[in-house]
Amino acid sequence: MARSPAVLALGRALAQARTAAGLSQQQAARQLGVSQSLISRSERGSRTPDASAVARMIELYDPPGALRAELGKLVDTVTVQQWSPVGSDEIAESLTDLERYERDASSITEVHPVLVPGPLQTREYAAALLAHGETPAIDMDQALAMRERRRAHVLGGDVGYVAIIDELALRRTTPPGGVDVRRGQLAALHEWSRLPAVSVRVIPAERGFYRGLVAGFEIIEFDDAPAVVHLEHYRSSTWLYSERDVAPVVATRDHLLGVALSEEESRTRLRALEGEL
Structure with a gap:
């Protein structure tokens, strides 16, 4: 599923949430106990993070309500076979x-x-x-x-x-x-x-x-x-x-x-x- 449009959108939203939290990729990786490459690949859309990994990122980044809701929607979207953005x-x-x-x-x-x-x-x-x-x-x-x-x-x-x-x-x-x-x-x-x-x-x-x-x-x-x-x-x-x-x-x-x-x-x-x- 990597490189699908929905995965790209999820990666973009994760990067936005991390940046808003004032964290570098290295800092986020250290606090999550994962490699920086995992954070980088997830944000580039070259890797599909599983739901539990995204949940941990959301907990760490603590994004505002609208971005949190978008992340939740995108996590569900990456498991389907097509994606239809509207608006x-x-x-x-x-x-x-x-x-x-x-x-x-x-x-x-x-x-x-x-x-x-x-x-x-x-x-x-x-x-x-x-x-x-x-x-x-x-x-x-x-x-x-x-x-x-x-x-x-x-x-x-x-x-x-x-x-x-x-x-x-x-x-x-x-x-x-x-x-x-x-x-x-x-x-x-x-x-x-x-x-x-x-x-x-x-x-x-x-x-x-x-x-x-x-x-x-x-x-x-x-x-x-x-x-x-x-x-x-x-x-x-x-x-x-x-x-x-x-x-x-x-x-x-x-x-x-x-x-x-x-x-x-x-x-x-x-x-x-x-x-x-």
């Missing part, structure tokens, strides 16, 4: 975890039948979406800054990035800005699709219905850990990290790669869509 604070923390996963990933695949995936959104396209309340749980400046960091990472060539996008998402005019916003987004996608570490695959409108059309998803894969799946909803998100839940999503991704146009065909389609404007 402004939890969404913001979940997106922070998303960035952390993407930095550690060996490959990322995003599937979106409705919109251009976040890391490949131009600033103008993203601002238009945010202005219309597409991410109501977080601040616009924060959301734009996050998209730019994610874009810099995937375009920087540190990770293999695949975007599978329905053509109808590319045909959607995005107000305000309208045609100009759409033209700029199509041009950027065409340019970025030529980068060695970026693959843009368009599912053409003539394909009609296909498996995976119902919703978008992101698969984050690692060299040294099992894959996780991130599902973004309107005011919440869901993380899947059990093999039982992740495997069907990976199978759908593989199916869609067969449905989509090739990389070169996708670039041709992007150029054609831009030429229609």
Whole structure:
């Protein structure tokens, strides 16, 4: 279970409680009679502390009521097979975890039948979406800054990035800005699709219905850990990290790669869509 989003959230809350108590990792380890590495790994999310260990930490740190309640909830959460943060604070923390996963990933695949995936959104396209309340749980400046960091990472060539996008998402005019916003987004996608570490695959409108059309998803894969799946909803998100839940999503991704146009065909389609404007 280590490295699951819920374990990361628990580690973050434990670190917050320890810091608020004025203790260093070394001091906490000494008073608990454990190694400092155990404290460090628990806070990084690379180790899942058992309930009794967390209870001892809570007793030592004596956090205020709200943080104590959050820790108790997270201890229960790490034993389940998926995690769904809801609300402004939890969404913001979940997106922070998303960035952390993407930095550690060996490959990322995003599937979106409705919109251009976040890391490949131009600033103008993203601002238009945010202005219309597409991410109501977080601040616009924060959301734009996050998209730019994610874009810099995937375009920087540190990770293999695949975007599978329905053509109808590319045909959607995005107000305000309208045609100009759409033209700029199509041009950027065409340019970025030529980068060695970026693959843009368009599912053409003539394909009609296909498996995976119902919703978008992101698969984050690692060299040294099992894959996780991130599902973004309107005011919440869901993380899947059990093999039982992740495997069907990976199978759908593989199916869609067969449905989509090739990389070169996708670039041709992007150029054609831009030429229609």
